[in-house]
Amino acid sequence: MITSVAVLILLIGGINYVNLTTAQSMQRIKEIRVRKTLGSSKKQLIFQFLAESLLFFGVATVLAALLSLLVWPVFSNYLQVDVPVNDLLRIENSLFFGAVSLLAGLLAGSYPAFLVSQMQPAGLLKGNKGGIRINLNLRSALIVFQFAISVILIVATIVIYKQLDLFHNRPLGFNKSHLLVLPQASLGTSENAFKRALLNDPNIQAVTYVDMNLGENIGSTASIPDPSDSEKRLEFGFVHADADFIETMGSHLREGRNYSINRPSDVLNYDSLSNVVNPEKAGKIANQKPIIITRSFAKALGLKKPVHTVLELSVIRGEVIGVVEDFQITSLKKRSPLLVYSFTPKQFFPTTYIRINSRNIPQSIRHIERTSKQFFPGQVFTYSFAEDNLNQLYRTEDRLASLFSTLALLAIGLSSSF
Structure with a gap:
């Protein structure tokens, strides 16, 4: 469940990067004009934008790893899981996170890179956008997709809390109060x-x-x-x-x-x-x-x-x-x-x-x-109270629900940031 939300957050972040990079590419017309005029090839421009994307995701991955190491003791204590922080630094985990960062960088940077490489030198010299056409349908589809994810997360959060409410308040065949x-x-x-x-x-x-x-x-x-x-x-x-x-x-x-x-x-x-x-x-x-x-x-x-x-x-x-x-x-x-x-x-x-x-x-x-x-x-x-003893049975679910809702709010915030 938490992994699914993490993937959705990464996906939303990638979509935001595509939309923002596409919009910023229009502000880099002069740079692209000069590079095209000086003979830069289509492959060079594609490589430049992909390299920028990979560098961006690489730096983000390093910062995320450092932040994870700092908050992991608090996080593991909150979820009551006994996983040493050293496990985050294992080779297989590092390779996995590196592969995810590489794949995300390539996917997020591909569309802006190929979009910019289509600019024509003749059009650039005339001061226009070089014949480039931004696929507004694609951008609209990405935005709609982001908000669809937000709706799904909102519904999932409501369902989870309804389930927890059932756990805590469903009749048990006896009176657990007092x-x-x-x-x-x-x-x-x-x-x-x-x-x-x-x-x-x-x-x-x-x-x-x-x-x-x-x-x-x-x-x-x-x-x-x-x-x-x-x-x-x-x-x-x-x-x-x-x-x-x-x-x-x-x-x-x-x-x-x-x-x-x-x-x-x-x-x-x-x-x-x-x-x-x-x-x-x-x-x-x-x-x-x-x-x-x-x-x-x-x-x-x-x-x-x-x-x-x-x-x-x-x-x-x-x-x-x-x-x-x-x-x-x-x-x-x-x-x-x-x-x-x-x-x-x-x-x-x-x-x-x-x-x-x-x-x-x-x-x-x-x-x-x-x-x-x-x-x-x-x-x-x-002594203890029966109600508290029974609520202890769902402490893990309560914590996971709280974490899920926090991640869902983060995903919804990212979806609304563009």
Whole structure:
């Protein structure tokens, strides 16, 4: 993308050079008149103008190379690319830039050179333009071509920013605003007391523990045969969380019900129970485990009425009690993952998500910090916001869009300069 804009800028610059040189050639009638009168041949005049063009582009290339070396550290840091400045000076790069400069100089200087060489000595001695005719149609076509490029760049810039707006504002299946994230930590037996202490602040609306990092990864992943195509497999992820997950994330339960700590069947540790009974009973117990799946997963499994359906797959066993809206945990550049939400009463290394009120955010953060230090005095208090974590996924695209728009403005400015 950036390379394409750079080529267009070089092309626009070459067109400007052709138009300006053609216009200036009319001001060099006396010079050409004298050279023609003294016997300069057509080839000599062509060589002179081509040499001037090559010298112009050569000097411009050297200045551009020096400028690139000066700004490269800032530029690479801005785009977060780890490319040493020495790579710009590699032999193959130098040869490439030299070849581009040579080709651009020859192409840009060809038309003015052949135009001037057509001047007739007889006409020059009479003080007119030597019978030369500037192809106005060609000049008009070049100008129109420049502005066409400008229009294309304007449209491309609008499309890019529309795409970025989609990345940042598209519904994700949950509410990413005012969702504070505490990193994974060992809560031990303090998780319930820690949650209650956090909720003592009226500005804190909900708290949940999840083995998931927004923008980074899902708790665990697996795959099963695709019911619609035996040669394919369905990739999906497990999200282990407590009963407050859906409420805290601000998600929408489309069908069925959520987990409840007041239901013994929800809080039962089915995995541990299955390990202490015979295989026949273990299977029956596993089939009773309540699970919640995403809408896209229910569709992929071909479940028209997923609620109360018992799944007996190799890595998924349990009764579907609810269907939740799809979660876009990772970048929108990737397909929304198929998820199974499993209630886990005890998680020793969870990520804590805290839904806070928008009215007094600093006060809420101070309360969270005091509570964290009270329960976990040996841990350094750090936090982030889910929205910032998700925006980090598109930092490179944001920078590239900014660079693209700057180069596009430069190209449009060059197109309008003649």
